[in-house]
Amino acid sequence: MDLNDRQHKIIQIVREKAPITGEQIAEQLSVTRATLRPDLAILTMSGFLEARPRVGYFYTGQTSGTILSEEVRKLKVGEFLSSPVVIEESASAYKAVCEMFVEDVGSLFVVDNSGLLAGVLSRKDLLRTAIGSQDMNQVPVSVIMSRMPNIAYCKHDDTVVDVALLLITKEIDAVPVVRKKGNGFEVIGRMTKTNITRAFVSLANVGESEKGDSE
Amino acid sequence: MDLNDRQHKIIQIVREKAPITGEQIAEQLSVTRATLRPDLAILTMSGFLEARPRVGYFYTGQTSGTILSEEVRKLKVGEFLSSPVVIEESASAYKAVCEMFVEDVGSLFVVDNSGLLAGVLSRKDLLRTAIGSQDMNQVPVSVIMSRMPNIAYCKHDDTVVDVALLLITKEIDAVPVVRKKGNGFEVIGRMTKTNITRAFVSLANVGESEKGDSE
The missing domain is CATH 3.10.580.10 (CBS-domain)
Structure with missing residues (x-):
């Protein structure tokens, strides 16, 4: 899965400052929370970030590599x-x-x-x-x-x-x-x-x- | 990448009725366009759907399998x-x-x-x-x-x-x-x-x- 520049930046921010809220990430990137919503949804659903209600976003430690690797590891x-x-x-x-x-x-x-x-x-x-x-x-x-x-x-x-x-x-x-x-x-x-x-x-x-x- | 039920339904709708607009998909699923926005963003960015401005969404023919397969095919x-x-x-x-x-x-x-x-x-x-x-x-x-x-x-x-x-x-x-x-x-x-x-x-x-x- 190819992430765009902003998504890479979001991952970087979360890696450094987790837990961090969507609002705080938006502030760092000088965009609105609404602008970020699709990016955050993608990063969460594809497993890069984890969102905990009322706490913020965490970095799961996954990369596109590890996500692919999980698929490979499913083969028995x-x-x-x-x-x-x-x-x-x-x-x-x-x-x-x-x-x-x-x-x-x-x-x-x-x-x-x-x-x-x-x-x-x-x-x-x-x-x-x-x-x-x-x-x-x-x-x-x-x-x-x-x-x-x-x-x-x-x-x-x-x-x-x-x-x-x-x-x-x-x-x-x-x-x-x-x-x-x-x-x-x-x-x-x-x-x-x-x-x-x-x-x-x-x-x-x-x-x-x-x-x-x-x- | 694990898609949720609604995302699977969206893919199904686009497969059958492409090109179809976000508004029309929302109508079919009885939700608002705003509700669908993150789902459509995810499906587009991860390569399942293609969005053409002023035309609508198309199905790319990709599945999570073909996306994995593209990664595998990159190895030389x-x-x-x-x-x-x-x-x-x-x-x-x-x-x-x-x-x-x-x-x-x-x-x-x-x-x-x-x-x-x-x-x-x-x-x-x-x-x-x-x-x-x-x-x-x-x-x-x-x-x-x-x-x-x-x-x-x-x-x-x-x-x-x-x-x-x-x-x-x-x-x-x-x-x-x-x-x-x-x-x-x-x-x-x-x-x-x-x-x-x-x-x-x-x-x-x-x-x-x-x-x-x-x-």
Whole structure:
């Protein structure tokens, strides 16, 4: 949202002198209270200022940036996750590569024999193994995977932003979406940089999905 | 930005009857023109309605979604690209894998002997070769890469959204950022799903960078 010069000046005044009444702001700007009314209404309704009856205006600390950021932070993992592709700990690295190509994913989640998350296997792990001297048919995935508890994961209700930060800071391409089960985690989805990319695109297109209430 | 009920009603009326004057809108809502003034000011300044003097109000077609989407569409490749990692066509697949691990990237851009973009090599291409029967030291990257003109690329001034869409629709992880040079393209950067993820995170944090003008 683009504010005009006077609106920027009002924010500046309120930042410095809050609480301050509309009358006092008008005086500082040498305009009438009536002139300011639409500006103050805009600044209040768009979240820059807060008006408290009989006290005056306060600065909320929001900027157009933080208002946009709030919209972004509303996006949850549940809206963007993909189905997980899992493989058993005892499967061979060769089988894992085939699975990765068949399912066209960049990461596999490894489960133990209770079906709980045991590790994560990336294309990079497999490539490292493939150029090594070991026989891909003889190496079980449990030997080359990243292993619990050293793997990052997320929950269905986490924000997409938190997952994006996790992927960047841990320098990984995907995390499993998990749900507590017994002493471990059940894998219920996957969040990858592809899902983040889709979330990014969705921000640029929300206008379209707003036409219907179904989305 | 959260609009109130009356503001939503006003948008609805203008959508149906534009051009329509403030007086006529007030009449429809059984309120005075003065009551509506702040609402109309907000809707105009935030871009939902357009006011043409002596004609009336028009609906711009914008929703809070499209206003957010405009912010997202302002992000350009130039702000988010990473340095490209290039390799020569004649290099071996084995050398490419090493390069990928040393530089910690998921894609290499292959250049011909004039330094122009000839192809793109992904981790997936290398993994496919690695589990095949060929000797990685004997296969040149030119044999296993995706080759011009069948590769997607972007320019420095493209929007991040367009690149994100390209990565999703082509089901690839990275595109080279190129600049025209002679009969081909010089590689000046790379845009990957990691860069899109960073752009996404930046949207959630723009508030911070707005504090200073330097960013």
